[in-house]
Amino acid sequence: MDITDIFGTYLLLTSIPFCDGVCSFPDELRGVWISLYNGPMVFGSSSISGYNTSIPNRKTLHLNCVERNSTFYILKSAHVFKVFGHEVHMYMCLEMAQQSDSVFQYYIRTDFDNYLNEFMKGHVKTNTSTLDEVCVPGLANEILLVRNVSLMQRSLGSMCPQIIQGYYGNITQDSTENGMCSDGYFDSCKQSTHFKLNIDENCSNMFGNTTFTCVHYIDDSGSHLYAWTDNAKLRQYSPFGFFCMNVSQADDVVRMSIHSDLCSIADNTILSFQLQHVFATKDIGTITTDKKLESHLSSSVIVVIALVVFISVTCVLIFVLHWQRKRLGLHCKRRKSNEDYRFDDVATKTQDTESVQ
Template sequence: MLGFVCPLYFSLVYLCQLTDGACEFPSDLRGEWYTTSNGLVTFTNQSISNFKSLIHTSTHTFDCEYIDNGRYITRARIPVLSTSLYDVYFCMSFTKVTETKYLVNYNSDILDFVQERVVGKTVVASSSTLLPAAEACNLTSAIPIGTQEVYVKKGNETSDFITCPDSIASTLDMTLNSDCTGNIVYGMTNPTYLIHTYNSSCASTSLTFTTSGNVSCIYSVLSGFTTYLTVYNMDSSTDETNTYRFLCYVITSSGDQVYLTYHPKICQYNQTSTYVASPGVMAYLVDQYKEATLSDDEVPIALIVGTTVPILLLLGIILFIVYWKIKFRNKINHELEMNARRNWRKLAQHFNITTKHTLGSMEEYANHSKRHKKKKKKKRKTKENSEIVSISSQTDSRRRSVWWDDFSNTIEEHHEPQPWQNQWETFNDPLSKQMMNDDGRKSPSTARSDATVRKIWMNPENTEKVEVDSVWEKVASNFDQLRKAAKPSETLRPR
């Protein structure tokens, strides 16, 4: 018994939530309203009368059944055949723009056979069951921008007009469906109005959907570079078959060119500025007050030349600079090479041996070869024993210096110094390892290490000081011998 009572209890709670009488429309929506798709309707607290749907040719009254998350589920029971009934649901959500203008979305998928966002279900006359919100509001994808319904309260139309988009706020030449020319749109007379004048061959309501040609901008939304514009037809009356109270424009522009399509009532989900399903109309407009902007396939030769010639000139200048730099660098390298060769020749001339020895006989050639081999052997031996080379050889190599006087090919050589000078230089040289006697013989007994020599000459103490003093005495005596050997004209005169 308890298992039966619980489901019955929850069913009654759900039905009470759906039919508790709390479903009332917003208070601003009382009275008569123009709708983009459903004619002139009348709102009361809980119903909408004179509501026209594509499911049936007659108008019907839709009752507010319940509210779910801000969505108003309305229902009307429509007789389809003499023996069956059809419950039609509109799941409505209202967005207030002003107190006299609302945006309304029907939150269900498009029903294929009527191309309208509505849900229908066949019922019997005695049925009072309502569809849950998940079925009545079965929207599976977002409603495209521009396809919303617009409700405008009757008698307040002019107060809800808006400024028309800049792309059509001018004077434009208009061509309809690519072949009907001679039409003009005036969008500068009043910022909220568009006045159309049609060629007599284009004045059919199947192309214009209006008899006066005057419309006013009522709602506009921008998505990317595309404008969706809802306009209000200023005709005194419309039949909603040939003429319509509302039209919806999809507009894009580029320079002086404007592309648009318009469709009765609301914009279609697949409508663009260059495509619209029947009975919509395509229009191409050219602004009379803007400079022409050519499309990609109409770019003139002058424009191509004007852009490519400067680029080619710039590339030519860059290539010329690169070529000139390479050529100039090669020229400099060539000149440097030639100068080096000339200087080498001149330098080689200074080292040319003026007397060349000729080897007349085989015996002379053999002797020359032996001498050459001895020199090489001596050179190799000298290199191996470089650490013990005598100080005399080092000083001799230092003394034997030559120089050139402005490339005059004149070579001068210093005369050999006096024996006492050799001894002095040998003793004074910190690198000296041996002494030279007057006869040129080496005296190993006088060899000193580097440290000893530095210690004697830099910081002499005790016995070393005596030795240094004796050296200076020898220096003094040698200077005295030098004065005696000098010429009379070069003798130093006492101060």
């Protein structure tokens, strides 16, 4: 799905009327957002429209905010479901946190229901669920919300984490038989909002020369990096190009796994690999268009080169000084011989004159 499809979805969702709830969302949330997990949704003052769901025979839900406690929100489906002769509303709990003008982070604080195939809880229509019944503290299903305007204008991006900064020329994919990706590399510069992953066809033909934009980094309970790419080959996994990446480091080895939606779900891993042999950590001003950027010389090599240059210059100076002194000595000797010759010549001429007289 491309940017024009998102805009079309926006027009469709904004045509859905909002129903007033009993609690309100922050003003900064109002508008169209793209969820890494649910795709596009429209936030009103007290409701969410176009919430994509996996509930059988139901594609989207309209959710009303019915209770709020600080950053926790209880949402109730406007649609009434028929379950074993009972009228049931679906409830879910979200915890919201703003990260920037264009990025919100939310946590689904409701257990996953296998029957509903969704992080929701059904409750009969005559009863109302409370925070204690719906919200489960500690669940780590963090999901990113990105304002659709920033995606359309390609103004999205934050600094990539330090853990992935550098050039790695050794990529080992965990799921391949041969393992080593001989022609692959991973490249991320200092103070950059992008990184490039290029894995050769022996390992994966999907991630060839793919540039990702860092969107948000979480380093609380496990390092999660949210990133976006416009690589069309990856839309089969994420229609809007958002991916969650688990990142960890041990000694000089960086491990990464790329997920299509939630990092906390292990079986949705698209690619898992290791990065080794970081040749350099570059500044953004040194970015080149070459496939592989040359690494900086080590300090020991620089010292050796400087010493060789110093010795060479010294030898040249000694040779020049020696040659100049030798030349000056020869010149003086010739000058003295000439002067002696002139003195002897004058003396001879004087003697000849005296003899004539």
